[in-house]
Amino acid sequence: MSKELKTGIVAVVIIVLFIWGYNFLKGENLFSGSRRHFFVEYENINGLNKASLVTINGLKVGKIDEISFNKTPEKQGILLVEISLESDLEFSKNSIAKIYSASLMGGQNLAIVPKYDGGLAVSGDYLKGEVEGDLFSSVSEKLNPIQSNLKNVLVGADSLLIGINDVLDEKSRKSLNRSILGLEGTITDVRKTLTSVNNLLSNSKENLTATLDNTKKITDNFSKISDDLAKSNLGATVKKLETTLSNVNGLLANMKAGKGTLGKLMTDDKMYTNLTNASKEMEELLREMKLNPKRFVHISLFGKKVKPYNEEANIKNVSTK
Structure with missing residues (x-):
């Protein structure tokens, strides 16, 4: 092979590599398969340019081919973005092409949010475009109502302070100062009282400990008594007591009915x-025996007769000699 042929081959290879590298830096891959092209319309692209990435779920799948104004008369001012995708991922025509902020420092990328309901999107279709607000826009949107509310609060606070100044004249302010001083004195007294209580508790700590120990012993004793009661077959005792009471009730019922x-x-x-x-006759008999014992024990050598019973003398408790 001659030097001229070798030199020509090397030159062709260098030119091909140069063209491939240039297109690769532009985001084009000459060795990739067929690309699909889609169009998206926006009213504002927020700084999107040809160097921006086109992603699906965070993966780069294509590039932006062209950004131009729509030439249709009824869509004047609308921006038309043409994108090309290398990925063979299939999605429906209802998918969304959303412009989002790439970082806090700026820069916009375009993300395809795939949807799978409806007909499949083919090269040349229009996708629905959306613009996601950046961080500063979101913060501004959230701060605007807060700022409005804060302004209303400040106006209300200013009115309240003016009203307070009108109500609190010099005499009222002096009275308020005296009340605050009195409250300060009360707080001081409360602190002294709490200090005294703390000292009392510290001095009585041993007594409190002994009291708590005694209380624990009493509790333990009650617990033991409770255990003893539980073990003493209290149910049988109560049953016997109920039987006894039933017998007493029966006895009382018989007595009330005149039985026995x-x-x-x-x-x-x-x-x-x-x-x-x-009982009355027994009492009279005993009285008679006490007053006239000779009537009951009679010993006579001369046949003397015993005097008969005298009821009147017995009643008067007088002996009949």
Whole structure:
């Protein structure tokens, strides 16, 4: 192979590499497959340019080919952005091409938000365009209502202060000062009281500890008593008590019905009268034996007769000698 042929081949290779590198730096890949081209309309592109990236889910999939004004009369002033995609990802015509801020320092990129409902998007279709507000725009939008509310608050506060100044004349201010001084004195007294209480608690710490120990012992004793009661078959005792009370109730019921000796004594007036009379006669007999014992123990050598019973003397508790 001659030197001239070698030199020509090397020159062609260099030219091809130069063209490929130039297009690669522009974002074009000469060895990639067929590209799909789409169009998006915007009223404002917020600084989007041909160097901006075209991404899907954060992955670069294409580039911006052209940005121009729409030449259609009814769409004058509308910007037309032409993009080309290398990715073979299929999405529907309802997908959105959103311009977003690439960083805080500025710069805009274009993201395809794919949707999969509806017909598939093919090369040459128009996608719906949206513009995402940057950080400063979002902050400004959120601060505007806050600023308005803050202004209203400040106006209200100013009116309130003016009203307070009108109400608090010199006499009222002096009275308020005296009240504040009195409140300060009260707080000082409260602090002294709290200090005294703390000292009292510190001095009585041992007594409080002993009291708490005694309380714990009492609680333990109650717990033991409770355990003893639980173990003492209290249910059987209560049952026996109920049986005893039932028997007593039956006895009282029989007595009330006049059954038995006690029942007859309680309900039979005749028996009560007889017992009363017998008691009375027994009393008279004992009195007679005390007053005239000779009538009951009679010893006579001469046949002397015993004097008969004298009821009147017995009642008067007088002996009949």
